Amino acid sequence: MADSGSWFMDELERRGVSRRDFMGFCAAMTSVFAMPRAVGAQVADAIMTKEKPSLVWLEFQDCAGNTESFLRTSRPPVADIVLGTLSLDYHEPIMAAAGHQSEEALAQAVAKGGYIAVVEGSIPTGANGAYCTIGGRAALDIAQEVCGNAAATIAVGTCSAFGGLPAAAPNPTGALSVADAVPNVGTLINLPACPMNAENLAAVVVYYLTFNRWPATDRYRRPLFAYGKSIHDNCERRAHYDAGQYVEEWGDEGHRTGYCLYKMGCKGPVTYQNCPVIRWNDGTNWPIGCGHPCIGCAEPDFWDQMTPFYTHLSGFPGFGMHSNIDKIGFWGSVGVGAAFAAHGLVKLGQRAMHGHPKDLQVDEEGGQS
Ligand code: SF4
Ligand code: F3S
DSSP states (O other): OOOOSOHHHHHHHHTTOOHHHHHHHHHHHHHHTTOOTTHHHHHHHHHHHSOOOEEEEEEOBSOSHHHHHHHTOOSSHHHHHHHHTSEEEEETTTOSOOHHHHHHHHHHHHHHOOOEEEEESBEEOGGGGTTSEETTEEHHHHHHHHHHTSSEEEEESHHHHHOTGGGSTTOTTOEEOHHHHSTTOOSEEEEOSSSOOHHHHHHHHHHHHHHSSEEOBOTTSOBHHHHSSBHHHHOTTHHHHHTTOBOOSTTSHHHHHTOBOGGGTOOGGGOBOOHHHHOBTTTTBOTGGGTOOOOOTTSTTHHHHSOSTTOOOTTOSSOSTTOOGGGHHHHIIIIIHHHHHHTTOHHHHHIIIIITTTSOBOOTTSEEO
């Protein structure tokens, strides 16, 4: 096979992916970024010519769901290649090395510098870090060193982005997010969800390769291109919500017809992620598409704030014909707040009205440098 001089083009050829598919992927990336299609040529040029980025993947207190998501990316194949051919210098669960060899690999990567640290799982701080140790070192110690020397850190999944299930009350291990455990981490991108969608990870890497900066984020450090709109904004069942057509119980006529799942506890109105657009399992489907309410997995404290998952939030405003969920703050201020408090949703309601997308960390060119 001819050496094109581009690690990426060589990999495309080896896997039998056509240039046409590649250009289609680049064009698709520009629409994910909400940029003109003409930017696709810049994306293509960057991917073909930039040096392969190096990744150090840390796994702490979690279920390994993000690693599973990462390993199963296959649509489009180019995204699979972007992720699959990254120089993965350290990833404990999947690397061949073990024991002292793997610790040596980590030390070498950190000494080399310039890598992207990917953190999966929360960081337990209780009992002097004894709840999660690797090679005799506490997770907090490792995170401080590895993230502290990284060019940037990407927290994948809700546990590393916000603490997730391990940090749910009463948080017996003192679990923290990366942002809380390593407050001076520098550039940090959060990709929450349970697990993160690996296509969003591919998009963040492609964005960085193309523009040499990190994407603009919201106040939770989530890329706006992936978390700028609510599930409710893009939901395929939205017309039913607006028409007052709801599932009343599992398996009823409305459920079989595909009506809105709001009364079954859907948290789509206060959850921000692009699930309805990119979907899951090679774009096959997504939770609401297969009849399950959104449980808010991309939001902070969702285990505490969004539960019970299948309970309709009585008193939730704007419920019915031609309702507008964005009026949530108004309704909260005129007395529905008590009902929200009963469900621990005051914060979420206020966020839906005031938190998105106003509090942005955006530099002059729209991204984090
Ligand atoms: Fe979709 Fe849920 Fe909104 Fe209904 S409440 S339109 S199911 S996001
Ligand atoms: Fe999570 Fe809701 Fe998407 S539960 S996967 S944010 S539809």
